[in-house]
Each structure stands twice: as structure tokens, then as C-alpha cells.
Amino acid sequence: MIPAIVYIPDGRPWPGQLREVALDVLELRPAEVVLPEATVRDERGGQLFNGSTLMFDPAAGGGPLADAVADRQARAFGVTNTAFHVQRALRFASALLGHPLPRLLVRIGMHDQPRRWRGGHYRLPRPSLTDEPATLSCAGEVHLGGGAGFVPAPDGSRYFHAPAHNAAIICHEVGHHLCRHTADFRLNRLRPPEQQTNRKIALDEGTADVLTAILLGTSDIYGWHRGTIAEWDPRRRKLQPRWTMAHFVGGRDQDPHADGTVWASACWSARERVIATGADAARFDAALLRGMESAGADAARLTKDALSQRRQFSRLLSAITRADPGLAPVVLTAMAEHGIRPGASNAALEGAARADLTGEVGR
Ligand SMILES: [Zn+2]
Incomplete structure (x- = not known):
């Protein structure tokens, strides 16, 4: 267990309360948190983690107007916050189903060219995904943008809208992973693993x-x-x-x-x-x-x-x-x-x- 600071949503229209939690982590890599049930990675690289804790300042989401130190803090917080909500959602589901879900890969800072992206999506491999990485995990991936635009900060100032700071966007995309591996609305389990539909x-x-x-x-x-x-x-x-x-x-x-x-x-x-x-x-x-x-x-x-x-x-x-x-x-x-x-x-x-x-x- 590694101590981490994350947002705990409280039902109010803001990111939630900053709280210290214990995150079950297998391994910390420079820009990646490996959990037992998922890997969460910032695709923009760099050295985000070099200690044994995940205690970072959200830094109002970081972004292009923040200085380099604040932006690095915000990205490290984003990976941590995403890892927490992914683990919580997957454990919630596996406890009710009585079995684990297939491993999930979450990639942050995706699709930021030519325009910054503040959204998220869930992707399975399919033929000719020209706008996606050449290889996608057959079990499914969540992609989150690096952020764009601003939303209100809890203190009324502005907050760079980084989806990794937004538990609702994270949980929604994990929800698609749960759908894929339970109800499987598009019968992807019957398609070749590299030719599923999104x-x-x-x-x-x-x-x-x-x-x-x-x-x-x-x-x-x-x-x-x-x-x-x-x-x-x-x-x-x-x-x-x-x-x-x-x-x-x-x-x-x-x-x-x-x-x-x-x-x-x-x-x-x-x-x-x-x-x-x-x-x-x-x-x-x-x-x-x-x-x-x-x-x-x-x-x-x-x-x-x-x-x-x-x-x-x-x-x-x-x-x-x-x-x-x-x-x-x-x-x-x-x-x-x-x-x-x-x-x-x-x-x-x-x-x-x-x-x-x-x-x-x-x-
Ligand atoms: Zn959706």
C-alpha cells in the first residue's frame, strides 16, 4: 500500500475533497502506476514519480498556463487520481460479480494533437484505426486527453480541465470496460480480438x-x-x-x-x-x-x-x-x-x- 492524495467526490459539483488514501500498487515507474488490476500511464513521459509516495498537489489542473513544476505536479496527481478511481471502480465491480475483470490499460495525454483534448474514450483494437496507436490491448484501453479549457476551481478561480482530475470521466470510461466484459452489447467476444467494434x-x-x-x-x-x-x-x-x-x-x-x-x-x-x-x-x-x-x-x-x-x-x-x-x-x-x-x-x-x-x- 502506498499513501496517495486523491479527490473523493462528495456529490457536489466540484472535483471532490482532497483526501489521503492507501493505494494498492505493484510498481511505480517514472510515469506509470502498475496496479494489480490495471496500468495507468502518462503517455507524455518524463519523470513524474521518483519517491515511494503518491502525494501530489493537483495544482489547479496544471496546463499550458502553469509553470513547468506545477504542470508536472498536476500530471503526477492526474495519474494518481486516475489510478485510485480505476482501482475503486474495478474492485467495486469484481466484488459484486465474484471474479476479477480483464486487466485495463489507461493512457493519459492521448490525442492531444492537433488540438488539445479534454475528453476520454474506451477503445478496443479494430482494423484500420488510423487515429489510434498501432497496438491496443485486446482487453480494452481507456484514453484520457491531456486536458483543454477551464472549469471553475473550488475557490472560484479557474481550473485547467484535465480529465484525469475528473472522477466522473474516469468512472464513465471504466464503465465501458465493465460493459464490454459483461453485457458485451456489440458481441465483441465473438469477433477476432484485433477486429472488435468501438x-x-x-x-x-x-x-x-x-x-x-x-x-x-x-x-x-x-x-x-x-x-x-x-x-x-x-x-x-x-x-x-x-x-x-x-x-x-x-x-x-x-x-x-x-x-x-x-x-x-x-x-x-x-x-x-x-x-x-x-x-x-x-x-x-x-x-x-x-x-x-x-x-x-x-x-x-x-x-x-x-x-x-x-x-x-x-x-x-x-x-x-x-x-x-x-x-x-x-x-x-x-x-x-x-x-x-x-x-x-x-x-x-x-x-x-x-x-x-x-x-x-x-x-
Ligand atoms: Zn461513453
């Missing part, structure tokens, strides 16, 4: 978002860096009762994040309802993860039909209720309030939810 569907984005909400303990997942976007605006991606299948759009050209917010909001409502019955929140979390795993464990072949089935919200809902039948009545009631029922396609649920809305307006 296309994300709404369930993938929504499940990554609700896992982030669970890990951070807030429905306003992106409240820090999207704090200037109104809470009623779908781009805020705050999980709320208002997002129902009436807002679902679907289709290949649609941004899967917006449709995913409907699924994530419904899961969050179900979890809140489970907690309200006096049950432990972990019981819902276990049903969600085990449901994801069983939804990915069928004997499907790589066909258009099988891929289409995996896009249906109702299919994953049924898997969650099968994972813990005792929770099913509560979960189904909460999901129904978002227009999600078992046994119907996304399009049918969308149509029914819109008809309900029209009926209400007409009354």
Missing part, C-alpha cells in the same frame, strides 16, 4: 453513466464540468425522473449518450426506490452487474438479430430482475415510470410513452 449503443452509454452515478453517489454526475448547462438540458446528463422513453430517439445517427440518459435515469430511480424500501443499495448494484453479466452470457451468434436484441432496454431490464427476483416488483414499478417494460422493443416503448404524453396533454 461503436457504442445507448445501453452502453447509459449503463456507464449509472455506474458512474453509483460510484460517485450523485445523480448529477457531470455537475462539475457541465455546471453551466441547465439541469433540464439533456446535455447536462443529470439522471432525473423526467427522462422517459418519450425522449428516446434511437437510430444509428443519434447520439447514444442522450438515449442512454433515459436508461441511466430509470436505473437510478429503481435504485432510489430499492433504498427507500430499506434494502441496501448494494443489492441493486449486484442485480445490475449480475444482470449485465447474464445478458452477455447467452449462446448468441454474431448476427444482425442478436445485435439488435442487445440494443433493447427491456432485455437488460429482464436480466436485472432475474438476477434478484425479490427486487423485481420495486424495480419494474420504477422502470415503468420511465416507460420501460419487459418484452417490448425500444421503438414500441418509445411509441407507448409518447402516446401516454399526448393522452395527458389531451385530458
Whole structure:
């Protein structure tokens, strides 16, 4: 165990509270932290670590306006903060699933040319990924940009938006790794390891978002860096009762994040309802993860039909209720309030939810 300073999110729209934690580290390399379950590396290199602790100042995110010492501190903090949240997320999932997940590689400071990048993504090897490194881990990689632009600092000054300092972005991308190795919405396990697909569907984005909400303990997942976007605006991606299948759009050209917010909001409502019955929140979390795993464990072949089935919200809902039948009545009631029922396609649920809305307006 190595002492480390990281952000612990507290549900408020800021990076969280700086806290000292103990990180389970196998090895410290100059710009890389090797954990038992993941490797976290700053691709910009240099000597970030040379001691036996991981106690660094976030230095307001560092960035191009910071001096070299502050920027190095911020990068070292970013690797440390990312390692902590990656380890926490993977251990949360493996404890509920009862087995470890495949090893994850996290690379920070990626895709910073020609423009700086403040985002993150999850990548699997596929043919002709011209904008990606020549070799990607077949188990999956998280890439985080080196940062761009500014967000408000806790003291009201400005903070360089380095995604490695933002637990929500880190947890969301780890969420895609959990999806890949459980529900496997794109049936990547049936494709050659070097020819997987990175296309994300709404369930993938929504499940990554609700896992982030669970890990951070807030429905306003992106409240820090999207704090200037109104809470009623779908781009805020705050999980709320208002997002129902009436807002679902679907289709290949649609941004899967917006449709995913409907699924994530419904899961969050179900979890809140489970907690309200006096049950432990972990019981819902276990049903969600085990449901994801069983939804990915069928004997499907790589066909258009099988891929289409995996896009249906109702299919994953049924898997969650099968994972813990005792929770099913509560979960189904909460999901129904978002227009999600078992046994119907996304399009049918969308149509029914819109008809309900029209009926209400007409009354
Ligand atoms: Zn995503």
C-alpha cells in the first residue's frame, strides 16, 4: 500500500475533497502506476514519480498556463487520481460479480494533437484505426486527453480541465470496460480480438453513466464540468425522473449518450426506490452487474438479430430482475415510470410513452 492524495467526490459539483488514501500498487515507474488490476500511464513521459509516495498537489489542473513544476505536479496527481478511481471502480465491480475483470490499460495525454483534448474514450483494437496507436490491448484501453479549457476551481478561480482530475470521466470510461466484459452489447467476444467494434449503443452509454452515478453517489454526475448547462438540458446528463422513453430517439445517427440518459435515469430511480424500501443499495448494484453479466452470457451468434436484441432496454431490464427476483416488483414499478417494460422493443416503448404524453396533454 502506498499513501496517495486523491479527490473523493462528495456529490457536489466540484472535483471532490482532497483526501489521503492507501493505494494498492505493484510498481511505480517514472510515469506509470502498475496496479494489480490495471496500468495507468502518462503517455507524455518524463519523470513524474521518483519517491515511494503518491502525494501530489493537483495544482489547479496544471496546463499550458502553469509553470513547468506545477504542470508536472498536476500530471503526477492526474495519474494518481486516475489510478485510485480505476482501482475503486474495478474492485467495486469484481466484488459484486465474484471474479476479477480483464486487466485495463489507461493512457493519459492521448490525442492531444492537433488540438488539445479534454475528453476520454474506451477503445478496443479494430482494423484500420488510423487515429489510434498501432497496438491496443485486446482487453480494452481507456484514453484520457491531456486536458483543454477551464472549469471553475473550488475557490472560484479557474481550473485547467484535465480529465484525469475528473472522477466522473474516469468512472464513465471504466464503465465501458465493465460493459464490454459483461453485457458485451456489440458481441465483441465473438469477433477476432484485433477486429472488435468501438461503436457504442445507448445501453452502453447509459449503463456507464449509472455506474458512474453509483460510484460517485450523485445523480448529477457531470455537475462539475457541465455546471453551466441547465439541469433540464439533456446535455447536462443529470439522471432525473423526467427522462422517459418519450425522449428516446434511437437510430444509428443519434447520439447514444442522450438515449442512454433515459436508461441511466430509470436505473437510478429503481435504485432510489430499492433504498427507500430499506434494502441496501448494494443489492441493486449486484442485480445490475449480475444482470449485465447474464445478458452477455447467452449462446448468441454474431448476427444482425442478436445485435439488435442487445440494443433493447427491456432485455437488460429482464436480466436485472432475474438476477434478484425479490427486487423485481420495486424495480419494474420504477422502470415503468420511465416507460420501460419487459418484452417490448425500444421503438414500441418509445411509441407507448409518447402516446401516454399526448393522452395527458389531451385530458
Ligand atoms: Zn461513453
